[in-house]
Amino acid sequence: MSQADTRPNPDELLARVKAEESRSGRGKLKIFFGYAAGVGKTYAMLEAARREKEEGVDVVVGYVEPHGRPETEALLAGLEALPPKMAPYGGVVLREFDLDAALKRKPRLILIDELAHTNAEGLRHAKRWQDVQELRDAGIDVYATLNVQHLESLNDVIAQITTVVVRETVPDAVLEEADEIELIDLTPEELIDRLKAGKVYLRQQAERALENFFQKSNLQALRELSLRQAAQRLQKDVDAARRDKAVAAPWATNERLLVCVGPSPTSMKLIRTARRMAAAFGAEWIAVAVEQPLAVGHPSATREQISQHLRLAERLGAETRMLIGEKVADTVLDFARQRNVTKIVVGKTALSRWKRLFFGNVVDQLLDKSGEIDVYVIRGEAEGRPRRPVPTQPPAVVWRQYAATAGVVVICGLVGALFHRLRLAEANLLMVFLLGVVVVANRFGRWPAVVCAIANVLVFDFFFVQPYFSFAVSDAEYLFTFAVMLGIGLLISVLTVRIREQLKASQLIEARTAALFRLTKQLGELSGTEFLAQSAGRQLQEIFDAEAVVYLREQDDRLVLRFGDWTSIVAQATNSVVAQWVTDHDQPAGAGTDTLPSATALFVPLIGSQETLGAVGVKPRDPQRFMDPEQRRLLQTCASLIALSIERDLSILKAHEAQLQVQAEQLRNSLLSSVSHDLRTPLAVIAGASSSLLDASPGQTPETRRELLETIVEESRRLTRLVDKLLDMTRLESGKVVLNKQWHVLEEIVGSALNRLRHDLKDHPVRVEIPPEFPLLSIDSELLEQVFFNLLENAARYTPPGSEIEISARPIGAEIEITVADAGPGIPTGSELRIFEKFFRGPAIAPDGRRGAGLGLSICKAIMQAHGGQIRVRNRPEGGAEFTLLLPYVEVAPPVKLDAAPAAGGA
């Protein structure tokens, strides 16, 4: 063997890592496994629990069957127990395990008796082992008990041994997944002694039990089975350990098993056998059923049966597939090769000899063509004679078809009579009758065609073969003619029907493909979660002829209905709970499943590549629709398509958000650099100037001292303004600014800004041209004054001394236009818009060598926008920049009563 062969293959390693990961987050499951009631499983479990408790583990008894056994009771004492949930059921009250209470209590370890128990109706899960799954998902360790006869795959074997059919079963996967199994063993003799001593059941019950189930031979067989299960499990653990250590050792090749499932009840046995084989080989397994194209889309008892079998296989851990193909063997083998199947399990078919002769036997064909694949043929019967499928109710239109068939026969007869009268060759007559069969086969299907073929032969014989008007035949040669005619008629009918049905099947497949295509296309074209959810919901309604709802998970993990709030699905409150459960557990639930079956719709999760995004619920008008696994699979396909579309959309959104965040980050950085620079410079100047004043070197002239002092004042002023601007910006951006609008005189506001800037503007003549009849403006004076302040401050800084600044205002229509113009260098072309962006700093450098912080104009813009106005800038043709403020003037100022008479007493 080469080196490579001795190392675990990567897939397997990955699978093992995954298994371990999922185990680490999940609670551990330990199963106390026995072969019959009374071997002491519960006792052992309680003992183990007491040991744990002594170690300080938080142990709670979730549910222990109250058999009234004193030893058990004694062990129970002192352990915290959850009160059972009382579920009313048909007049009696059933004691059930309270899952929600357990989840709420959330102990480290919980004890659950009787894993195979079937829950009372109305509880969340149909089976107790599903409760256990949920407990483990919640990270709670579980101790549970299980008897061997409840294992799904052993169900039929045990029924054979004990003649008692056990209805409560647990999928083998549950046992396999268990982290630990403790086999509780007791010899059958001891068990029978215990039983006789009344330690298991009460006395009368015990006697009955001894007569039936607890016969020694039964017990021995059961014990053997349980031991074998445990041994298998042990083998597996050893294997796993061996693989971990990568010891060169017999290495199970990657076996893959395929079982062919049919409608006959033998298939159940077949499936269980396949399950055991798969477990023994350590192989994954696939259950397939082949549907011939002519059966597709015809809900029938057969199909129903097949669906049930596939569901069983699914429960036992198989992947299931419904294949469509004319030739069963070829279809199966094609699929098997495609999936690298190494072993095929098939049931021995009980076909009558002539049927086998004519149509061939699937098993023979499989054996014939299987090549490198092993084929196992399993004897089928055991579970009684295959039940004849219940005939589906005959379609109501049937009599009409036969009437029409009769009509065709009559027409054939009349045309035949015409031909006969015209003395045309007999062959032509025969053609006419065959034509009739083709027409009927084409229009009405197989059975009318068969009837037509027979009737035509009879008509032909009766009317056109001598002696006429008698079924008697004079020439024996005609018998051969009849036989051929009937044969051709039947063959034609079969072929025609097949073509017809193949067409129908391909149409159906076409329809499915088209539906998926449409869904993909529609979802691909849309963007926005809301639209996607809407579109998905509508498509689901159309595809499944159903009501549909779409729930999506919000950022805060809340599930929100995004489509279908008018449906009857939403009207029933439990359905939203199901949606939540489905989303949390990534498993389908609701109508037609074992989980929360009381829901009125089938819910499947929307599982994306990263996370589960929500769930869709579908309630078809035909409640049987989802009994067909094909339809369920279609729904799941649709769900994953929807999930991927939504995920794609979200990821685009996220990318966009990330981009915005990067921009915000850049902005913040430029803010930091700009602000820290602008804050530090004046501080440095102030600190420097004041310390040199303090040091006061002897050479310091009064002029120098004055200059230093002026510098300090100047820089303080600069610093103050910067801080003010930052505060303004913060205030405006926080969105908490409420405009304090009052009726103001524009002149006064401009004047106030000019007054504040009188120091800066001492070298700039300012001309204000506001006409005396200018209306009052409804504005926030403080903020608007800030606009003028910032504009004028810029003008003062960036224009040469002596250049004039001009402020003018005029009403234009429903707007007020105010311009602030300077005679400076203007603004660089192309920056007309960017100049109002935060932290945009133009190339302009003030004569003092400083650049602005890039805040003033963005503040102006924010203030103007808050007023419903605008700010624009352009370069004047005659030079200089011109800022234009536009304010809406929609309200008319209230009138002011003026007095005219002069007050002065004299003149």
Added chain:
Amino acid sequence: MPTAAPLILLVEDEAPIRRFLRASLAGEGYRLAEADTGRQGLRLATQQPPDLVILDLGLPDMDGQEVLQQLREWLKAPIVILSARDQEKQKIAAFDLGADDYLTKPFGTGELLARIRVALRHAARVEGERESTTFESQALRVDLANRRVFVNDREIHVTPLEYKLLTTLVRHAGKVLTHRFLLKEVWGPHHAHETHYLRVFMANLRRKIEADPAQPLYLLTEQGVGYRLAVD
């Protein structure tokens, strides 16, 4: 008879501000009492009633307005408020509670000293002296006895309400007068909220008195608070 230098009570919690105010006020010859909390300020005021109070609105132990209110219950001396920029509303409330003037931080000492002088002068006038019959500031002259107004010795014709507004400002020259106060004085108590009246009249008055109404020399705007008549 020379009176002692005026006593100023400074209520301010920031030590650096107290320090530079101490330096400038002492340099001007004022006596100074300092308090760094509202309570201490109130106590000092009762121990030795000051001639003027400089009160910071943002105090650690109690609301500056509360201090102002308690002082005004018995103290006639002018009170000058120091406030931060984001306390505009409190500023107006402070005037309503009887403050005489305010300064927004940061402020120059020159400005503060000017305000103190104006406030003390007003207080002195209230104390007794008859008001002079003529008001003069730069080129503006208001002859109160004859109800006449001159700018650069040229008589200006004003309406009765404009005159009333002007004389109200003259009576409190140099002091900030709130919108509400002016409205009450000129139009009566029922119009206290129609500030746009006041603004329109002020605009008209400026057009008559000022050379450039947008850059007034006499009728100064105190943004958000009211008006002030400039004194030399």
